Amino acid sequence: MINSAYVVTVLPYLVGLTLGIVYRKPISYFLTRLNRAKLSSSGVELETHKQLGKLSSQGQEMASILKEIRNDIERIVHHEKPYTDYVEVLQDTEKYIRECCEEEKSHSTSHINIKIMAVSMNFSWNFIAGKVPKILKDYDNAYINTEIVFVDADFLELLQLETYNINWAAESRQRVMQIKNFIHGLPDNLRDRFSVSARVYRNIPHWHGFLVNRKYLFLGRTDWDFSANRPKLSVGQNKYLYFDRSAVAGCERIDLFSTWHRYYFEFASKSIHDIN
Known part of the structure; x- marks a missing residue:
């Protein structure tokens, strides 16, 4: 099982791959969902494309997206690791x-x-x-x-x-x-x-x-x-x-x-x- 620290580290590089393989949708779809999650300054703050601000109760969709991507990354890695016998x-x-x-x-x-x-x-x-x-x-x-x-x-x-x-x-x-x-x-x-x-x-x-x-x-x-x-x-x-x-x-x-x-x-x- 991949630990959370590892997933966070490689997440920027694997988001595109995950969306392409699992969701079958362009990156713009993901960005649209992120923009919708930015509700207010007291909610989710996106300071730059590299940094996620703090999550509030209004930003639950952001947490859901990240959780989905993490789970999909783990499944992809699991599929690509064959059993030896x-x-x-x-x-x-x-x-x-x-x-x-x-x-x-x-x-x-x-x-x-x-x-x-x-x-x-x-x-x-x-x-x-x-x-x-x-x-x-x-x-x-x-x-x-x-x-x-x-x-x-x-x-x-x-x-x-x-x-x-x-x-x-x-x-x-x-x-x-x-x-x-x-x-x-x-x-x-x-x-x-x-x-x-x-x-x-x-x-x-x-x-x-x-x-x-x-x-x-x-x-x-x-x-x-x-x-x-x-x-x-x-x-x-x-x-x-x-x-x-x-x-x-x-x-x-x-x-x-x-x-x-x-x-x-x-x-x-x-x-x-x-x-x-």
Whole structure:
């Protein structure tokens, strides 16, 4: 998190960038709002373009503008700092799920939707099976619906990928059994509050990740290594990016991920319960 002193220091240099990226409006729009905030000598005094005078109760719009810009700067910096691997992603995924639960804590029920698009869920399944039940225990009014799509084991086997370090086909088969056993073994106090639907599709995703409540997206990419005799698929060790709906670019990525997830989940996959 950026501290306030830092924001004040760099504010003159980032105002234009922030307005251009987030507000999509010229600097003149910002200046107009500042001039409107200059109500009287007892209100907001603007001595020069470099110095802001004292704020009174009449100058609340000025404080609101500065707060908005500070928050937008922090979001921009956060977006431009990619996660190095899946470990940090899962930590923040849990944080945002809990935030969603907190936001609806005053409601009688809190409904959280998690969409996952993966290769074999090597790095995400332990999170779903281990962390999510703990979150539900902490928020007794929460209901979590999880929709998962990952790559079919038979399809992965046909690709004859390098199996050094990880055998993707074997992992996918193991995941099918683990998810089935997990669903069957859910305790009664969680069975009605934790829905897990999993399907397999026949493709290698260019992008994969987590989407929480159509608001918070953690997006990773797949990559290839051709140093061995067979192509080696790389997934969780690659960089991840974070997007939310605070900016146009984030909305576009979230919508794109949602449409691909829906296509695989509803039209181009089969349920794990149809796999023997």
